[in-house]
Amino acid sequence: MKSFVFPEFQIIRDEEKCGQCRGCERQCAFGTHRYDPVQDRLISDEYKCAGCQRCVVFCPKDAIIVRPTPSFYRPNASWSREKLEDLKKQAETGGVILTGCGNDKPFRIYWDHIVLNASQVTNPSIDPLREPMELRTFLGSKPDLIDMKAKNGDVEIETKIGPNLMVETPILFSAMSYGAISYNAFRSLATAACKSGTFFNTGEGGLPKEMRDEFGKCAIVQVASGRFGIDAEYLNCAAAVEIKVGQGAKPGIGGHLPGEKVSPAVAATRMIPAGTDAISPAPHHDIYSIEDLSMLIYALKEATNYEKPISVKIAAVHNFAAIASGIVRAGADIIAIDGLRGGTGAAPKVIRDNVGIPIELAISSLDQRLRNEGIRNRASIIAAGGIRCSADVIKAIALGADAVYIGSAALIAMGCNLCQKCYTGKCNWGICTQDPRLSGRLNIEIASQRLSNLIHAWSHEISEMLGGMGINALESLRGNRDHLRGIGLYEWELEVLGIKGAGE
Amino acid sequence: MAKAHSAKSQPVKAAQAYGERIDTVEIDATGIETKELNDRLRDLMQAGAVKVVLRNVCGQRYIGTRLYSPERKKMDIEIFGTPGNDLAAFLFGHKIRVHGNAQDGVGNTMDAGEIVVEGRAGDVLGFSMRGGKIFVRDSVGYRTALHMKEYEDKRPVLVIGGTSQDFLGEYMAGGIVILLGLDNKPHKGNFLGTGMHGGVIYLRGSVDKTQVGSQVEISPLDEMDKEIIDRYVSEFIERFPDLKLNKEEVLKGDFIRLSPRSKRPYGKLYAY
Numbered sequence: 001m002k003s004f005v006f007p008e009f010q011i012i013r014d015e016e017k018c019g020q021c022r023g024c025e026r027q028c029a030f031g032t033h034r035y036d037p038v039q040d041r042l043i044s045d046e047y048k049c050a051g052c053q054r055c056v057v058f059c060p061k062d063a064i065i066v067r068p069t070p071s072f073y074r075p076n077a078s079w080s081r082e083k084l085e086d087l088k089k090q091a092e093t094g095g096v097i098l099t100g101c102g103n104d105k106p107f108r109i110y111w112d113h114i115v116l117n118a119s120q121v122t123n124p125s126i127d128p129l130r131e132p133m134e135l136r137t138f139l140g141s142k143p144d145l146i147d148m149k150a151k152n153g154d155v156e157i158e159t160k161i162g163p164n165l166m167v168e169t170p171i172l173f174s175a176m177s178y179g180a181i182s183y184n185a186f187r188s189l190a191t192a193a194c195k196s197g198t199f200f201n202t203g204e205g206g207l208p209k210e211m212r213d214e215f216g217k218c219a220i221v222q223v224a225s226g227r228f229g230i231d232a233e234y235l236n237c238a239a240a241v242e243i244k245v246g247q248g249a250k251p252g253i254g255g256h257l258p259g260e261k262v263s264p265a266v267a268a269t270r271m272i273p274a275g276t277d278a279i280s281p282a283p284h285h286d287i288y289s290i291e292d293l294s295m296l297i298y299a300l301k302e303a304t305n306y307e308k309p310i311s312v313k314i315a316a317v318h319n320f321a322a323i324a325s326g327i328v329r330a331g332a333d334i335i336a337i338d339g340l341r342g343g344t345g346a347a348p349k350v351i352r353d354n355v356g357i358p359i360e361l362a363i364s365s366l367d368q369r370l371r372n373e374g375i376r377n378r379a380s381i382i383a384a385g386g387i388r389c390s391a392d393v394i395k396a397i398a399l400g401a402d403a404v405y406i407g408s409a410a411l412i413a414m415g416c417n418l419c420q421k422c423y424t425g426k427c428n429w430g431i432c433t434q435d436p437r438l439s440g441r442l443n444i445e446i447a448s449q450r451l452s453n454l455i456h457a458w459s460h461e462i463s464e465m466l467g468g469m470g471i472n473a474l475e476s477l478r479g480n481r482d483h484l485r486g487i488g489l490y491e492w493e494l495e496v497l498g499i500k501g502a503g504e
Numbered sequence: 505m506a507k508a509h510s511a512k513s514q515p516v517k518a519a520q521a522y523g524e525r526i527d528t529v530e531i532d533a534t535g536i537e538t539k540e541l542n543d544r545l546r547d548l549m550q551a552g553a554v555k556v557v558l559r560n561v562c563g564q565r566y567i568g569t570r571l572y573s574p575e576r577k578k579m580d581i582e583i584f585g586t587p588g589n590d591l592a593a594f595l596f597g598h599k600i601r602v603h604g605n606a607q608d609g610v611g612n613t614m615d616a617g618e619i620v621v622e623g624r625a626g627d628v629l630g631f632s633m634r635g636g637k638i639f640v641r642d643s644v645g646y647r648t649a650l651h652m653k654e655y656e657d658k659r660p661v662l663v664i665g666g667t668s669q670d671f672l673g674e675y676m677a678g679g680i681v682i683l684l685g686l687d688n689k690p691h692k693g694n695f696l697g698t699g700m701h702g703g704v705i706y707l708r709g710s711v712d713k714t715q716v717g718s719q720v721e722i723s724p725l726d727e728m729d730k731e732i733i734d735r736y737v738s739e740f741i742e743r744f745p746d747l748k749l750n751k752e753e754v755l756k757g758d759f760i761r762l763s764p765r766s767k768r769p770y771g772k773l774y775a776y
Contacts (some may be wrong), residue, residue: 093775095774096773097775225651226651227613227631227653228653230634232572232615236572236574256770259767272655272678273656277770279651279677281651285674295609302593303569303572305572
């Protein structure tokens, strides 16, 4: 059937500059570029281009420009180009439209409507280069009261405190499974997490056996509805265990890793035969209630001898705060919430773009709910889904989060350009693929260095912003919404965020 | 036989102090909370006990779950009474025998070992089980063997003497489930094998096509199936000598095989 969809991108090759090295041909796994010996030049099939910009970055002569095609459908505010094209694709195939990465629709990004405070004259600001700044954060359940005793001039804490994760900076790597991302990308995240005093999250694809000794201590291992690669050894080698209930990019639905991506090594880690679909059902079929969830939380606590905090990750949806309260009461030590703009390796576009609520609103409503119920201390909050810079991190913490997960941001640090073709398994940047030719492009040493650099840079910026507010410990900012003001927001939005308008 | 009483692990330490080998330890579980009971089991495993008998068990959960050790120590646990939910969840190679009924979640995400239930078991038995064997003398509840999976030589086996309720083998990705239907009544469960994409279910007795998920093919046995059934029927009979089953009689029944039509049930769902 002839497709009525025209190419999304236009590829312009400057023939003057092009040295015909055929680098672009080699770089593109989608097969966009081809050398034509008859014309003795490189030609491009724009239909195949994903717009990932790999060829542009790696062209030694800077001879290529890939840009949105100027071809257009008659402009129509209702029938956008994307709506037209998705519809045509479905008319041609009868299938569900898949996509990757986070929601790209113009929902309000609240981070950009919130401004931070700074000290002037009174409560002087602090210079982080000169004075110590405490970004260290403990994630896990804190007791209601602490009994202390002074003994020979020392203070001893008598209350037994449950297991907590200690992070040097409130930025953790979000769950991205080996299988969805390449081994090199997975290992780069692990390496950077260990180096930066933070944690990476295995996602539900298991943790390769050879990585357990070295990286287990910086790993949060996931238990999701597919229960892939889970045994007592996997649970016990990690720093924490996370039950994945939902994901911001696809709340309410499961997932499946297509058989093409289940290579022998992925199969060994997930403990399923190579080449079969790895299907994660929408719910955990042993969890149909808060009581059932509690049963799994305690099963995991038992399985890890009560030595590790148990996290529960849910997508931010309507009324989720009430559910989260139930989750805390069910025994979770950490709640991870993933917002509307959270990323994914593959999700039906209609779900990604239409289900869930923005993380900013979710953080404040969850923090407020738990405070109102007097159980905020029982669990830490990790916020995820749409954290793009250090300012987003610090605003998340002021809204009430204890720490954040970054997924897309970490991938971008490694080279991702958000072309949203993760589900094809042909990632030219070697991140979201199991093709050894492609994943080999991602150098673990370089990629982990880029990730560590990012964490280092953001942490320093966070210290600067904290110091500017006259605060020297992140703990003093947590849920301290007085340091935030909204700009250009409606009354109800300010109310949900629990912040005043600018100038107030 | 050393007897464990109130204080945690005291008898074990005492036994060790006298250089006594602790082969079998008995615990009276009356009034002991889940966590404490599992603390004791763990201490016993660490101390090298090879067999533990639990008496008067009444609803304590996660028995066997906290018995992970890097050295892969193994214990036999005999349970008298009714263990609570998630019996042997994440079980790491131990053997458990229940002299009575079991509740929900038996063998949840179990990795290796063996569970024998001399009675009935509740819902979600063998959920995401990935190795080891479970034998249940009577029938089981809903959602049994969900998302069971296998990898290379790790192939979980579940043999049930009676029948199962709805959603047996939903999302099943590997392993072997055998329903012996020893009461010789038709199986009544619906949605059998819905979303199944691996593994095999053998049913002794009849089942209507409408009871089976659309992804499932019903077929007669071939020689390999017969061998598998023969092996696990023998193992079942061995574990329940009180039933005085005649293997020939059991094997004489009509067996059918339920297997997935495709290993990629969702392969054609998407527009690329």
